[in-house]
Amino acid sequence: MELHSLKDSFDRVAKKRKVSYSKTHEVTDLIVQEINKAIKVMQSSTLEYKSELAELKKKLQEVSPLNQLEGAQKELNIALIKYPKALEKVFNRDISKAYQNIEFDSAIVNQIIASHFYRQGLFEVGDCFIAEAQDAEAAVAMRSLFQELYQMLEAMKSQNLEPALKWAAANSNKLKENGSDLQLRIHHLQFVKILQKGSRDEALKYARTNFASFAGNHMAEIQKLMGCLLYSDRLHESPYAHLLSPTNWDTVTDELTRAEARMAINEAVTRAGRVRQGVPISFSICLPRNQGAIN
Numbered sequence: 001m002e003l004h005s006l007k008d009s010f011d012r013v014a015k016k017r018k019v020s021y022s023k024t025h026e027v028t029d030l031i032v033q034e035i036n037k038a039i040k041v042m043q044s045s046t047l048e049y050k051s052e053l054a055e056l057k058k059k060l061q062e063v064s065p066l067n068q069l070e071g072a073q074k075e076l077n078i079a080l081i082k083y084p085k086a087l088e089k090v091f092n093r094d095i096s097k098a099y100q101n102i103e104f105d106s107a108i109v110n111q112i113i114a115s116h117f118y119r120q121g122l123f124e125v126g127d128c129f130i131a132e133a134q135d136a137e138a139a140v141a142m143r144s145l146f147q148e149l150y151q152m153l154e155a156m157k158s159q160n161l162e163p164a165l166k167w168a169a170a171n172s173n174k175l176k177e178n179g180s181d182l183q184l185r186i187h188h189l190q191f192v193k194i195l196q197k198g199s200r201d202e203a204l205k206y207a208r209t210n211f212a213s214f215a216g217n218h219m220a221e222i223q224k225l226m227g228c229l230l231y232s233d234r235l236h237e238s239p240y241a242h243l244l245s246p247t248n249w250d251t252v253t254d255e256l257t258r259a260e261a262r263m264a265i266n267e268a269v270t271r272a273g274r275v276r277q278g279v280p281i282s283f284s285i286c287l288p289r290n291q292g293a294i295n
Contacts, residue, residue, distance in 0.1 A: 029247075184214045
């Protein structure tokens, strides 16, 4: 029960961090958008810049970036302050109490090391390590899953979402079980991408085909996307301009990386079938970081 409480505390911190992160990028993109508009006006006008700068100042004051950011940051700080206290209540600082005299399982450690190489995209190094460890059978599934992940990430670098869409469709039930809306977020990117090309009819057709199954839990987001159709020829100047931000791709890439890696690790644990006193061996340390996955 105590660990469930700790997990809840961690989830609250993670949620607040995500909200703060999204708000920061949203406000930053809005400020940049207003500044770029002002620059364009000044470059095309022969009048003095004072009036335009005054208008820009007024718009930035209306945006009120500090007030928007302070609220999200304050909530994050409160959650961060509470989390260490929750840790202290659950864990005993005496390291000797965590000691168990158990046999060292080299096979599990080898799989952890191999998965680290694979998650970094070092497939040849991982293969070499597995060959020397003589545990090739356990690494086959792990390698193929991480390789699939890297193929999706490489495709997304060129804004090709087809591999990610196919993977999300194949794993739709697992994503729903984990409470993830990743599949909708990938469709979201594809919809905006189609709309950017100026093809409103094609975007509407795509929405009708792919958004219906998400309407029950995500109607507000779907309605927002439908609103974009009104500005298909000037989306970058619309109230939905933030949907064009590259940070949206970065966020989905990060979520895709973690979701795919988590499934790969769970499958590796299942295949290993090794249990210590009723608790499965944890591979959580092998979850890839976004910067390691896409750089």
